[in-house]
Amino acid sequence: MVQFLNENGEFAVASKEHEIYAQFIRDLRESDFLKFYRDMARIRRFDNEATALQRQGQMGLWVPAVGQEGAQIGSGHAVGPNDNIFPSYREHGVAITHGVDLMSIIKMFRGVNHGGWNPYEKKFHLYAIVLGAQTLHAAGYAMGVNFEGKVATGNPEIDEAVITYFGDGATAEGDISEALLMAATTNAPLVFFCQNNQWAISSAVETQTKVPLYRRGEGFGVPGIRVDGNDVLACYAVTKKHMDDARNGLGPYLIEALTYRIGAHTTSDDPSKYRDAEQVAYWQARDPIIRFEKFLRSQGIGQDFFDEVQAAGDQLAAEIRETTFALPEPELELIFDHVYSEPHPLIEEQRAWLRGFEESLGGHTPTDDGENKVDYGGSR
Amino acid sequence: MANTVELSIAKALNAGIRKAMQDDPKVLVFGEDVAKLGGVFRITEGLLDEFGSKRIFNSPIAESAIVGTAIGLAMRGFRSVAEIQFDGFVYPAFDQIVSQLAKLTNRSEGHLKMPVVIRIPYGGGIGAVEHHSESPEAYFAHTAGLRVVSPSNPNDAYWMIQQAIQSADPVVFLEPKRRYWQKGQVELDQPALGLHQATVLKPGTDVTIASYGPMVVTSLQAAEIAQAEGVSIEVIDIRSLSPIDFGVIVESVKKTGRLIVAHEAGTFVSISSEIAAKIAELCFYYLEAPVIRVGGFDVPYPAAKLEELYLPDADRLMEAVDRVMAY
Numbered sequence: 001m002v003q004f005l006n007e008n009g010e011f012a013v014a015s016k017e018h019e020i021y022a023q024f025i026r027d028l029r030e031s032d033f034l035k036f037y038r039d040m041a042r043i044r045r046f047d048n049e050a051t052a053l054q055r056q057g058q059m060g061l062w063v064p065a066v067g068q069e070g071a072q073i074g075s076g077h078a079v080g081p082n083d084n085i086f087p088s089y090r091e092h093g094v095a096i097t098h099g100v101d102l103m104s105i106i107k108m109f110r111g112v113n114h115g116g117w118n119p120y121e122k123k124f125h126l127y128a129i130v131l132g133a134q135t136l137h138a139a140g141y142a143m144g145v146n147f148e149g150k151v152a153t154g155n156p157e158i159d160e161a162v163i164t165y166f167g168d169g170a171t172a173e174g175d176i177s178e179a180l181l182m183a184a185t186t187n188a189p190l191v192f193f194c195q196n197n198q199w200a201i202s203s204a205v206e207t208q209t210k211v212p213l214y215r216r217g218e219g220f221g222v223p224g225i226r227v228d229g230n231d232v233l234a235c236y237a238v239t240k241k242h243m244d245d246a247r248n249g250l251g252p253y254l255i256e257a258l259t260y261r262i263g264a265h266t267t268s269d270d271p272s273k274y275r276d277a278e279q280v281a282y283w284q285a286r287d288p289i290i291r292f293e294k295f296l297r298s299q300g301i302g303q304d305f306f307d308e309v310q311a312a313g314d315q316l317a318a319e320i321r322e323t324t325f326a327l328p329e330p331e332l333e334l335i336f337d338h339v340y341s342e343p344h345p346l347i348e349e350q351r352a353w354l355r356g357f358e359e360s361l362g363g364h365t366p367t368d369d370g371e372n373k374v375d376y377g378g379s380r
Numbered sequence: 381m382a383n384t385v386e387l388s389i390a391k392a393l394n395a396g397i398r399k400a401m402q403d404d405p406k407v408l409v410f411g412e413d414v415a416k417l418g419g420v421f422r423i424t425e426g427l428l429d430e431f432g433s434k435r436i437f438n439s440p441i442a443e444s445a446i447v448g449t450a451i452g453l454a455m456r457g458f459r460s461v462a463e464i465q466f467d468g469f470v471y472p473a474f475d476q477i478v479s480q481l482a483k484l485t486n487r488s489e490g491h492l493k494m495p496v497v498i499r500i501p502y503g504g505g506i507g508a509v510e511h512h513s514e515s516p517e518a519y520f521a522h523t524a525g526l527r528v529v530s531p532s533n534p535n536d537a538y539w540m541i542q543q544a545i546q547s548a549d550p551v552v553f554l555e556p557k558r559r560y561w562q563k564g565q566v567e568l569d570q571p572a573l574g575l576h577q578a579t580v581l582k583p584g585t586d587v588t589i590a591s592y593g594p595m596v597v598t599s600l601q602a603a604e605i606a607q608a609e610g611v612s613i614e615v616i617d618i619r620s621l622s623p624i625d626f627g628v629i630v631e632s633v634k635k636t637g638r639l640i641v642a643h644e645a646g647t648f649v650s651i652s653s654e655i656a657a658k659i660a661e662l663c664f665y666y667l668e669a670p671v672i673r674v675g676g677f678d679v680p681y682p683a684a685k686l687e688e689l690y691l692p693d694a695d696r697l698m699e700a701v702d703r704v705m706a707y
């Protein structure tokens with residue numbers, strides 16, 4: 001397992017083989033370290049605020065990523081500006097490394113839309129709820145990059161790679177095996193980033209695999225490596241190396257980031273039913289943010305910086321709360337938009353019917369009280 | 381002078397795909413055995429020589445991956461023509477089709493276009509082993525976000541495949557495999573119809589038979605038999621199963637007052653169920669008889685020695701004609 005920061009935040013390169021990764025840490029400047037810390041703290045703060053908002057009825061569901069900030073911020077910052085990201089549904093940290101507006105994630109879990117951000121703008125694709133499905137989209141996209149010859153040109157302005165995120169449980173899905181195979185046989189510039197947070201709802205990782213997950217790709221021809229997912233520097237370096245390699249035409253790679261889901265699976269989950277408090281405590285003691293704070297302090301970063309980050313978090317939380325409470329309800333007729341890219345008579349017929357029905361209620365929309373439920377009998 | 385050639389449905393599909401690949405360098409063709417072999421039905425024969433292995437290539441035997449990567453390629457600006465080898469093997473790709481491909485444009489609020497064509501040879505009548513003779517159209521027609529079409533003749537095969545490839549939306553393209561060798565004239569200059577239009581193939585006054593794909597020929601046969609018995613049948617080729625061009629059917633039923641809808645698939649919760657319901661609603665005062673559905677039975681597709689019993693033929697259509705004429 002690649003690790004550069006031990007639990008006390010002390011930097012060390014454990015073995016010679018890890019030197020190929022360590023060089024990427026040496027290239028970093030202090031401002032990069034501070035950025036990593038700021039982003040981890042920012043996303044933790046956001047996450048906790050989102051859970052609170054869910055508890056107050058502002059969102060249908062929240063999916064916390066607490067504990068996985070090292071894996072997400074480290075890997076996310078290693079993804080280059082031309083590269084595309086195909087996430088699962090817990091990648092809030094990766095999202096902020098590529099400028100996705102946090103409110104669009106809130107809106108999705110509030111039930112305003114199914115994502116809503118433009119995947120082309122941030123090169124961060126929509127969250128994928130069907131486990132593993134996005135890895136095939138990533139493979140197809142990466143095949144397209146190959147077809148366009150935007151790999152191994154030697155020009156960093158042109159070369160591209162793709163990264164896809166998924167969990168330990170998702171690896172059991174056939175789609176991920178098919179994606180590994182596709183990427184291997186086409187030499188696609190695709191990095192598979194598995195966050196092994198050791199749980200898939202209530203199922204421990206042993207349910208999903210007999211062999212360590214970083215070796216899952218071997219039979220398909222995709223080499224892999226395990227990295228300490230709670231070490232932001234190791235996650236950065238390992239991802240950087242294999243994204244660079246993919247861009248340079250060396251093909252796909254599988255990274256398993258060993259981390260832990262500190263929180264519940266979602267706000268609907270009760271993890272006390274299936275796991276011990278001791279296990280949680282063990283991993284809390286290995287918190288990626290605390291570990292990195294120790295490192296930064298050992299590098300001479302003073303209390304002022306941590307105070308500033310704390311204040312920024314308070315401000316972010318206030319903004320998120322305020323904006324969430326002020327969100328307007330979406331227009332009912334939006335359900336008919338973008339079902340197809342080109343006109344479709346059935347959709348237009350049903351849209352017109354609903355419009356007429358609403359008008360017949362005197363502008364009374366069917367959802368604003370219980371009495372006027374839409375009658376779905378008959379066809380429209 | 382009209383510029384026409386005689387082609388089989390198979391050759392017309394081949395010519396249509398070739399034309400689409402010539403017209404647009406973003407068009408890719410892939411699936412199991414489509415490259416050197418040209419597919420098990422030779423629909424893509426010769427394309428590898430003309431376009432090379434970056435435009436047409438064999439996929440691993442992984443249907444979910446075939447559709448899933450077509451989606452990723454669409455996100456990258458390619459237009460994929462993905463072949464599923466046989467109808468019964470589309471189900472491993474079901475999630476990628478109904479939850480991914482069909483929904484991504486909507487989920488992304490229109491940012492993602494999904495110009496993907498999934499070609500599926502479908503239907504029975506070729507004496508095949510299990511899983512090679514199915515009619516899965518209702519699953520796909522039921523799914524919002526998909527378009528579903530099925531040509532019945534070479535001219536439609538040539539034009540509809542090109543129109544499907546040009547569509548910005550995903551199209552499930554159902555090819556009537558037992559009619560692949562059926563020949564007909566193909567007009568090369570321009571299509572007579574849009575992708576989603578139904579058409580009257582034979583005008584008549586007493587009964588309308590609406591069908592699609594492999595059953596169109598059978599419907600025309602029934603019309604001839606009926607003619608000899610003094611019953612005038614109007615035959616409609618529905619062509620598009622989602623959306624359905626109800627206008628053409630409605631106009632016909634207003635004239636004949638009697639409608640039979642025919643397909644190979646079982647009739648329970650089928651394309652014919654939908655048409656029957658819609659026509660009951662739109663043509664209530666014009667109907668002289670209830671709409672009758674003629675299809676396969678609602679059983680697993682039977683073994684080859686029994687498929688003749690399963691598949692609706694002209695006699696079964698005539699039995700339905702007798703029934704509607706009795707009202």
Ligand SMILES: Cc1ncc(C[n+]2csc(CCOP(=O)(O)OP(=O)(O)O)c2C)c(N)n1
Nearest residue numbers: 090129130131167168169170197199200201
């Ligand atoms: C195809 C599919 N099956 C089941 C589910 C329900 N489900 C949602 S999350 C989850 C567990 C996933 O675990 P893992 O891949 O480890 O990711 P994590 O939640 O730990 O981030 C399950 C079973 C789903 N979303 N998709």
Ligand SMILES: [Mg+2]
Nearest residue numbers: 167168199200
């Ligand atoms: Mg997990």
